[in-house]
Amino acid sequence: MRIVVPAGGIGAARFLRGLRAAVPEAEVTVVGNTGDDITLFGLRICPDLDTVMYTLGGGIAEEQGWGRAEETFVVQEELTAYGVEPAWFGLGDRDLATHVVRTQMLDAGYPLSEVTAALCARWEPGVRLLPMSDDRVETHVVIEDAGGRRAIHFQEYWVRHRASMPALEVVAVGADRSRPGPGVLDAIESADLVLLPPSNPVVSIGTILSVPGLRAAFEATSAPVVGLSPIVDGAPVRGMADQVLAAIGVDASAAAVALHYGPQLLDGWLVDRSDADAVPVVSEAGIACRAVPLLMRDIDASAAMARAALDLAAGLVRS
Amino acid sequence: MRIVVPAGGIGAARFLRGLRAAVPEAEVTVVGNTGDDITLFGLRICPDLDTVMYTLGGGIAEEQGWGRAEETFVVQEELTAYGVEPAWFGLGDRDLATHVVRTQMLDAGYPLSEVTAALCARWEPGVRLLPMSDDRVETHVVIEDAGGRRAIHFQEYWVRHRASMPALEVVAVGADRSRPGPGVLDAIESADLVLLPPSNPVVSIGTILSVPGLRAAFEATSAPVVGLSPIVDGAPVRGMADQVLAAIGVDASAAAVALHYGPQLLDGWLVDRSDADAVPVVSEAGIACRAVPLLMRDIDASAAMARAALDLAAGLVRS
Numbered sequence: 186m187r188i189v190v191p192a193g194g195i196g197a198a199r200f201l202r203g204l205r206a207a208v209p210e211a212e213v214t215v216v217g218n219t220g221d222d223i224t225l226f227g228l229r230i231c232p233d234l235d236t237v238m239y240t241l242g243g244g245i246a247e248e249q250g251w252g253r254a255e256e257t258f259v260v261q262e263e264l265t266a267y268g269v270e271p272a273w274f275g276l277g278d279r280d281l282a283t284h285v286v287r288t289q290m291l292d293a294g295y296p297l298s299e300v301t302a303a304l305c306a307r308w309e310p311g312v313r314l315l316p317m318s319d320d321r322v323e324t325h326v327v328i329e330d331a332g333g334r335r336a337i338h339f340q341e342y343w344v345r346h347r348a349s350m351p352a353l354e355v356v357a358v359g360a361d362r363s364r365p366g367p368g369v370l371d372a373i374e375s376a377d378l379v380l381l382p383p384s385n386p387v388v389s390i391g392t393i394l395s396v397p398g399l400r401a402a403f404e405a406t407s408a409p410v411v412g413l414s415p416i417v418d419g420a421p422v423r424g425m426a427d428q429v430l431a432a433i434g435v436d437a438s439a440a441a442v443a444l445h446y447g448p449q450l451l452d453g454w455l456v457d458r459s460d461a462d463a464v465p466v467v468s469e470a471g472i473a474c475r476a477v478p479l480l481m482r483d484i485d486a487s488a489a490m491a492r493a494a495l496d497l498a499a500g501l502v503r504s
Numbered sequence: 505m506r507i508v509v510p511a512g513g514i515g516a517a518r519f520l521r522g523l524r525a526a527v528p529e530a531e532v533t534v535v536g537n538t539g540d541d542i543t544l545f546g547l548r549i550c551p552d553l554d555t556v557m558y559t560l561g562g563g564i565a566e567e568q569g570w571g572r573a574e575e576t577f578v579v580q581e582e583l584t585a586y587g588v589e590p591a592w593f594g595l596g597d598r599d600l601a602t603h604v605v606r607t608q609m610l611d612a613g614y615p616l617s618e619v620t621a622a623l624c625a626r627w628e629p630g631v632r633l634l635p636m637s638d639d640r641v642e643t644h645v646v647i648e649d650a651g652g653r654r655a656i657h658f659q660e661y662w663v664r665h666r667a668s669m670p671a672l673e674v675v676a677v678g679a680d681r682s683r684p685g686p687g688v689l690d691a692i693e694s695a696d697l698v699l700l701p702p703s704n705p706v707v708s709i710g711t712i713l714s715v716p717g718l719r720a721a722f723e724a725t726s727a728p729v730v731g732l733s734p735i736v737d738g739a740p741v742r743g744m745a746d747q748v749l750a751a752i753g754v755d756a757s758a759a760a761v762a763l764h765y766g767p768q769l770l771d772g773w774l775v776d777r778s779d780a781d782a783v784p785v786v787s788e789a790g791i792a793c794r795a796v797p798l799l800m801r802d803i804d805a806s807a808a809m810a811r812a813a814l815d816l817a818a819g820l821v822r823s
Contacts, residue, residue: 259598285545286588306587
């Protein structure tokens with residue numbers, strides 16, 4: 186079975202680990218969000234790709250969900266001693282080596298997809314990890330503060346400011362000129378199943394869908410498309426989905442996110458048991474919907490969620 | 505008193521520390537060798553400039569003589585886990601931060617001289633540290649091994665191979681097109697004294713002199729030029745001066761190095777007491793010569809050497 190999973194960071198990575206446990210024989214292709222990517226200290230950082238790679242490859246800082254296990258921060262400490270900004274991005278030494286390798290390969294002319302494959306040769310994540318695009322796309326968030334109305338990089342909004350001010354607008358800078366990464370369209374077209382993990386519908390899945398051609402491919406594939414709600418009991422399980430959903434005028438509810446994706450894209454949708462009242466609303470829109478436990482407390486819980494998604498898909502004919 | 509010191513790495517740095525202790529009121533301008541510079545992992549590394557900066561700024565790994573105190577090697581370990589070459593260059597985490605800052609500034613368009621000044625703003629070495637040139641000059645060593653006759657970077661010759669094969673030729677690649685760094689010619693012209701520390705006469709001082717205009721400036725300055733022999737008792741105190749001296753046909757002896765520099769450049773020369781027999785030979789060539797203790801066991805010994813050089817200079821009229 187060929188499964189395609191468009192993926193953000195922590196939530197997607199944990200879901201993918203459950204999926205691998207549930208169906209180890211499946212060929213999983215991950216279409217990774219690169220809209221969170223940022224260049225800091227001259228190093229190219231791809232937080233979502235790395236979170237998927239480290240989590241599936243056994244290198245993740247487990248509790249934290251991002252970054253490397255047994256991490257140290259000597260280089261960051263020294264950069265701060267030099268007065269080099271920014272100090273708000275926690276850049277670990279082990280993690281930094283990944284960015285050094287990536288930056289060196291990019292500077293040598295390799296596209297991000299080949300760089301990612303080279304990095305994965307070490308981590309062996311057990312999935313094919315494809316960047317959504319080899320072109321540079323960076324998500325910016327429009328805010329308004331003492332400095333006036335201005336756009337800041339998503340990492341600055343989230344990591345530096347902890348999404349503490351409203352997101353007025355979310356813009357995937359460069360998306361309009363980007364092309365799907367090598368292999369991405371083929372994977373979607375030949376998939377047996379597409380699963381949308383409980384990633385952020387705006388800055389993760391939304392950014393992936395903003396690459397010209399990708400939304401159409403997900404809508405056109407003959408494979409069923411089943412998603413899992415990142416909103417549980419009216420709030421994001423983690424992250425700032427509520428803030429960025431507000432920016433695009435979508436309620437932070439399991440039903441509203443399904444309707445935002447829409448029946449053109451979605452064939453099935455899983456909501457948490459606490460959101461059972463969303464089931465009739467979503468079903469009425471033409472999206473098969475079930476309520477199941479949606480908290481990824483451990484790998485077993487994540488695997489159970491993956492199985493629930495497979496079960497739902499098994500009963501679907503692509504509309 | 506304005507003193508100019510063309511400088512290599514460890515030997516020069518320790519001598520400079522002694523000089524600062526001997527004449528704290530002097531304005532010292534260091535013309536640093538950049539021929540050892542190398543780009544590894546996409547990072548620009550300037551070993552000699554950093555050794556001078558760290559030593560005078562209190563950040564050096566004291567026993568080792570190069571690199572940072574309290575160093576860790578997490579990034580290097582990770583790079584090796586990625587299979588990224590080379591593994592032979594010991595790149596510490598603290599040291600790496602310096603290269604990250606430097607590379608980022610160079611990529612942003614700052615010349616090496618401004619980058620060096622920015623790094624020194626943290627370390628406050630108490631001297632003005634000027635790169636010999638803002639242009640890229642890299643010393644290569646011609647060797648012959650199973651791979652045939654070929655040129656390798658000086659760092660590969662020295663750090664990787666520990667100078668274990670003969671150096672057939674030494675070439676400062678790029679030197680012929682390089683220009684003296686900002687402030688270098690002015691400093692030499694307006695100096696009251698020039699001191700050649702016990703640096704490598706070929707790959708440190710020799711490389712500095714290979715920048716067009718610099719040898720002429722050192723020969724033309726009205727300041728006396730006094731050097732200290734890096735060869736003691738027929739062998740380099742440290743490093744591979746004997747190997748690279750052989751490449752240019754000069755004996756590894758205190759007298760031969762003085763004659764190699766020649767009376768056009770040198771007004772005075774200090775040899776170690778064990779090389780007292782060099783004194784009449786060097787003097788006969790028109791270079792004032794004295795035998796004094798030349799081992800930099802500690803700062804006191806280095807300061808005594810600096811005072812001996814000042815004493816010798818005081819009795820000289822520039823020829």
